[in-house]
Amino acid sequence: MNRATVRGPLHELALSLTRPSPDRRPLLADAPSPWLRALPYALAVILVPTLLPIDIVVLTGSYGLDGYPATVLSIAQTVPLLAAVRRPLPVWWVVTAATAATAAVTLASAPSAGPWPWPAATLIGYLFLLAALAPRESGRTLLAVWLVTLVGTVGAAAAFPHRAGGTPALAVVLAGAVLLLGWSLRGRGEARRRLAEQEQISEEERALRTLLEERTRIARELHDVVAHHMSVITVQADSAPYRIGGLPPEAVEEFAGIATAARSSLAEMRRLLGVLRSGQDGPDRSPQPGVADLGRLVRTVAAAGVEAQLSVGPEVDALLPLPDATDLSVYRIVQEALANVVRHAPGARTRVSLSAQDGTLRVTVVNDAPRSGGTPVEAAGGTGHGLVGMRERVRLLDGRLDTGPLPEGGFRVAAELPVTTPGETAP
Known part of the structure; x- marks a missing residue:
């Protein structure tokens, strides 16, 4: 050997x-x-x-x-x-x-x-x-x-x-027996731990499968209910000028705006349904809205009876183009804030402003108290899911969000988003 x-x-x-x-x-x-x-x-x-x-x-x-x-x-x-x-x-x-x-x-x-x-x-x-x-x-x-x-x-x-x-032989045998017994007990314990880990992994897989099944069910229900009604709204808005004679030009333009908004919402909902059905959270290949689309968003809200104004500071242009996640988050925050105005404070005067300082983008949406006589689309308070979504977006970008009512009435949403990625030094 x-x-x-x-x-x-x-x-x-x-x-x-x-x-x-x-x-x-x-x-x-x-x-x-x-x-x-x-x-x-x-x-x-x-x-x-x-x-x-x-x-x-x-x-x-x-x-x-x-x-x-x-x-x-x-x-x-x-x-x-x-x-x-x-x-x-x-x-x-x-x-x-x-x-x-x-x-x-x-x-x-x-x-x-x-x-x-x-x-x-x-x-x-x-x-x-x-x-x-x-x-x-x-x-x-x-x-x-x-x-x-x-x-x-x-x-x-x-x-x-x-x-x-006779002690040497006894000592060697007893020592070997103790070591062998301890090693066997440890192996059994490790096997039980591995089995418990596998059971935990299996439980997580079952929970994930249940989640995917639930997402598929939600997607099916959304398609069966919401998509159907959105399609009906689009068809009725498109055909209204032909079905109803003598409409003034303003009414024809209003129906056209309703149809356009319904088509846009229907397309976005179908994209979300595709994500739910796929069960994957990979990158979305379709174009995403951003700061450049805020003007169209404000005009859409104005058509719903909300007097909204958009103000973008010149220093914001120096930060463009924004990172994709920040660009989309700015749009979604403003979109949710304006949607809350439409739902809870119809007719309220609203100001949307974007400013930047030291590599930080500030997004502010402030609305006055609702006009007297206006009927909110939803009951006061709502579900709060919109604000939760805002906070989640801002948290993922390592930013800050401040929301709350104003003393004179109305509501304020203010978000600060770092344009640089977390951990980098702002320019």
Whole structure:
């Protein structure tokens, strides 16, 4: 067998002993009940004060060590176990070194003094340490730990057969059993976690499928109800001048405006229905309205009886062309604000203004109190979905939105949109 073939895996095993798990959480940190999470701490707190005096007494009384070295070695073997709940691999290094030192200083003791190289108290503490190590470290690290235990124990027994008894074989078997049991329990826990993750993914997929089905249903209902009525409005507005004789030119122009607005709304609704049915949120290839279309939007609102004025500062031209998302958001904010005026304050005088300063575009829509005698299209308050949509658009652009009633009556919508993308410095 090639020497390099053997050296590579051994090198990896040695490295695994120097790289503890980055997980610093205590053992059983994911346990559902508090008493299970506290169990490792309780065992460590009980075990250390119990093993420490026993180990000192055994080393001094049975193995003939002086009090000072026996106390130091016992402390090195037991006290670090308190940290095994969080850092078992570094603790293993300390306990292993202390165990080897204890075996070396007790080698000269008589065979009748006690088991060697594993006194009973030392073996119990070591097995507890391996039980804390197994659920935390990788399988390669656990194999390296067991091999070190095997080689050290068997090597000591082979070198000093007159001193070793049946303890070396028992220690190796128990250490392997504890590590194997802990590794199996950890594998079972990981399998359960992966299963839970897959169930969560499946639940999310089911929720997404339900959402797509609901979107399809909404699209079908919108098409069956709204599209039908919009088509009827378009046909009636187009045919009104031919069906009703003697209409004045103003009425003919009004019907033509209604038909044009209905066609535009119908086309936009069909585009949205296509997005709902596709179940995709990809980029829309159709032309989107923007700042350049605000004039036509204001004229459309004026035809509905709202005296609206549009004011665009000369500094806005320096920012053109605006980013697509900002351009569309400005149009939608103004569109929703004017629609709210038509619904809730018919006939109110409205001012739409655009200004810019320090790379920030300011959009303001202010309407006066509604004229007396005007009947709102919707009840006061409405659903508030329009304002929610405005806030969402402004938030996505890292801007600010201020809305609210005015002291003298009326309403104000003011949005500040950074023209540069978030994180960049405004020109």
